[in-house]
Amino acid sequence: MLKLCVDVGGCLTGEHGVGIEKRDLMPRQFNTADLHQQMRVRAAFDDQWLLNPAKVFPLEGRTA
Numbered sequence: 001m002l003k004l005c006v007d008v009g010g011c012l013t014g015e016h017g018v019g020i021e022k023r024d025l026m027p028r029q030f031n032t033a034d035l036h037q038q039m040r041v042r043a044a045f046d047d048q049w050l051l052n053p054a055k056v057f058p059l060e061g062r063t064a
Helices: 002-007 023-029 032-045
Strands: none
Touching: 002 023, 023 032
16 A cells, blocks of 8 residues: 555655654655665764664665
């Protein structure tokens, strides 16, 4: 269902965030450059990924 939502122009999340269930679908909505930029912003505030470490971004390609 989530893949269909993105394919027709919707997004993965609204009020409740990405979390664990949707994190691996993020590349379906955002390209690699967009994801890396988002991860760089997060790393600026939490460079060791201590806060919610396995949430929001796909585990592969994560930058610290």
